[in-house]
Amino acid sequence: MNEYDVLERYIHESNYIVALTGAGISTAAGIPDFRGEKGIYTLGIVPERVFDIDYFLRDPRPFYEFTRRMIETLEGSGPTLMHRFLAYLEEIGKLKLLVTQNIDGLHTLAGSKNVIEIHGSYRRSFCLNCGKEYDFSEVKEMILKNTVPYCSCGGLIKPDVVFFGEGVKGFEEARQHAYLSDLFLVVGSSLQVQPASLLPYFSPGKVVIINKGPVAFPRSRIDVHIDEDCELVAEELMRRLKK
Ligand SMILES: [Zn+2]
Incomplete structure (x- = not known):
């Protein structure tokens, strides 16, 4: 056998x-892996930055650049x-x-x-300032347009994805x-x-x-x-x- x-x-x-x-x-x-020869390191993305909550709060761009790339990839696959x-x-x-x-x-x-x-997942996102909830289609549109999505109140939007340092x-x-x-x-x-x-x-x-x-x-x-x-x-x- x-x-x-x-x-x-x-x-x-x-x-x-x-x-x-x-x-x-x-x-x-x-979808890129963290490790391996096709890992996201090779795309110039550093996972410690992308998924670190403190880094994200200071500079959300690496995370949302990663996200935008993932969205674009998923459009063409399944x-x-x-x-x-x-x-x-x-x-x-x-x-x-x-x-x-x-x-x-x-x-x-x-x-x-x-x-x-x-x-976690991208299904729901929340404004870190006022708590307003956004669904993925709304946030996706903002990411594809401006990379980093902001709430109508000006606050940064964060998806329900678990970052390093979160439970x-x-x-x-x-x-x-x-x-x-x-x-x-x-x-x-x-x-x-x-x-x-x-x-x-x-x-x-x-x-x-x-x-x-x-x-x-x-x-x-x-x-x-x-x-x-x-x-x-x-x-x-x-x-x-x-x-
Ligand atoms: Zn808000």
Whole structure:
């Protein structure tokens, strides 16, 4: 049996899959990773600046330049095969919760319903001065026009994205689901960002890693590691499971 045979069997036997996804699932959609040869470093963007809340308050331009680039990229792409495969696993009742570290909103676009965006999202934004709420379409228009969006009161607008130094969202709920899972899938994450990276430790079930490259997780706790590009894995799994 190869690793796909084993994973296919795990999925068939499982009734409670929890998945954690990271940047590796979205690179095929053109969203830059923080690391790797196509990482955002190579675009001249320094993540420590882009996502640092103190830096953002002093100078929001790097963050919004990153955001504008992401918006432009997403206009020309969409959910990947792996996003759609995970939505399919939920649709057939296998996958109970999807936790993502990504802020690109692609899981929801792919049709996933039960999603915890642990690092937040762009769906809602708030004025840091008066608290007025903006939805993404309004803010998007401002970003594409002027890069940095400002409220009608003059205050800076910040999306509901989790910056370095801010608390993550929904971790406790994610942990409860991890406790109940009989199969935990790590997809496109090297498990280097806490606390999301801790979630697979809470699963009493099988742990399967789908990630090109090594992960920061004890080898003895990994049942299968498919060290391959997410899209290729999704293609193979779709072929096997979606009959
Ligand atoms: Zn305002």
